[in-house]
Amino acid sequence: MSFIETDTLTHKMILQQKFELYKQKIDDSINTFRLPIGGPNTLYEPFQYLLDGGGKRLRPILTLAATSVGDGNYEEALSSGIAIEILHNFTLVHDDIMDKAPIRRGRETIHSKWNEAVGVLTGDVMMGYAYKLLGAYSNHKNFSLILDAFTTGLIEVCEGQAFDLEFHDSISNNNNVGKKEYLKMIEKKTAKLLEMSAVIGGLIANCTNEQISSLRTFALNLGIGFQIQDDYLDLYGEQEKVGKKIGKDLIEGKKTFQIVSAIELATKPEHKKFLEYYCSNKGITEQEIPYMKEIFEELSIEEVSITTAERYFTASQESIKLFSDKAKNELEFFLTLLANRAF
């Protein structure tokens, strides 16, 4: 999927450097983040293991980039960025327990390497440290708004995960697992955390209410497009770039954008039957993937996915058109990073 090219190569390189700097600053902050040395080791060893695990840092990078809309003091936003990255990792630790996932980013998950109790508790204490980091803004005039945005993000992401659990467990019929429910789920589970990341950056940089509102729309649409694309890459990406088995979502029985679209569009009885089987069976085998791809092919699901993701990316871009060139460049570069990714 290719989308929005920045105008000149030099211009792109400067932005590239800026975003590398953002990532470097975030990684440095995380690397210098010190956990208590007196233990309990049961808690702080897995927490440290997570901090050492790396990651793309997309959310805190967005927080830093969002400061360009306001006073541009991105260094001030670093603490909140780390808090957001910890919140994101907390959701992964607990989600992996719920999904019984053994591997994350090529490493054992906490509950696999230790046990479930350690996984639950490590996630819990991470929330505490995230809120501690937000204490850095106690003298900021937007302190209570920053906190409220963060807490809203926490609640929304829990709601998203709950919708995901419900969605996964429900037997398919067009009434209860349609595209509407899919969009509600990914909005809460994925997009709201990006929205929060952008909003907090804006609040720290003293943005106006209108700017915050535009940042919100920007990140929300970006997040929805991002997730639709994520589902797309599971099936149409290149395995070495995506870093996981192609069709993994289908084997796990996930209600991806492609599945809900196919359920909506299918008319042939044999297609409908196979999609129903997919839902009631909660997934298919690797051998059955080619047949599912055939169904998708006949229903033009690949094109529907690309068009829909691009529609969200366009809405995202539209929402920031009144920003300064500097801010627009940074946010569009971020959008491009996500929209053009093959990983």
Add this chain to the structure above:
Amino acid sequence: MSFIETDTLTHKMILQQKFELYKQKIDDSINTFRLPIGGPNTLYEPFQYLLDGGGKRLRPILTLAATSVGDGNYEEALSSGIAIEILHNFTLVHDDIMDKAPIRRGRETIHSKWNEAVGVLTGDVMMGYAYKLLGAYSNHKNFSLILDAFTTGLIEVCEGQAFDLEFHDSISNNNNVGKKEYLKMIEKKTAKLLEMSAVIGGLIANCTNEQISSLRTFALNLGIGFQIQDDYLDLYGEQEKVGKKIGKDLIEGKKTFQIVSAIELATKPEHKKFLEYYCSNKGITEQEIPYMKEIFEELSIEEVSITTAERYFTASQESIKLFSDKAKNELEFFLTLLANRAF
């Protein structure tokens, strides 16, 4: 265990009424607390089930009582009291998953009634709602201190639970599961949440730093005494009052105050051997309880427990001697409630 009698009956009745009012106000606030009606039900049904489950509300009662040290406006402290009660319940939900406990307060635990994923996620979203409630103090001059006290409480209680897990899993020897480790564990797991409850009440009522410091000492000692007494009641309480099977802790292999004291005091080889067996076996059978009680009897563990708990209760009472009579009466009444309880 009997401790500190208030001077006159009338005086006691007035305080009794005041504390009943506190409890009533807390229950009313919890009953009118509204969760989103749009779902996800996976999240809000178990949360509502918890809100409906009642409880002694000791922690928010302490928060309300602590306001008497300052401006006495206890109604202002209600939101924080509910936040603290939600935090306390969040720890119970997650602890019950870790301990695989099927029953709590005579009702099925969340993970038993639903499943583990629901238990993890319900606990998580509860933290979000607790922080939302603290947003009520965003215009309070002590807002950042209130939040910081709350977050510190969250971290400490996770650390306490982690020490408990480590403590339970370790094989006994005097070096690593002694009374010192026991005290560190219960301080974090039990006492720090009481400390936080008192401190937040004090902060909301605009107490001075000295008053906050005294409230801290009061609640911390009270919490330690409370836990030692809790361990005591498991073995020496009356079953119908305690509401659980006598000796349950011993069957579960908990390292109670009595166990760590006995390990410290035992000299006879057969006693030492049985205590080692208790630790390595992670508990004993109901039939073995009388023999453990014999050991305790010979080592005067019952008296040691009472004396130690009373020492902490006295330290608690001592720490508030400079408070006004009104505040002293309320906090001493609370102390008496806990110290004289048989439940």
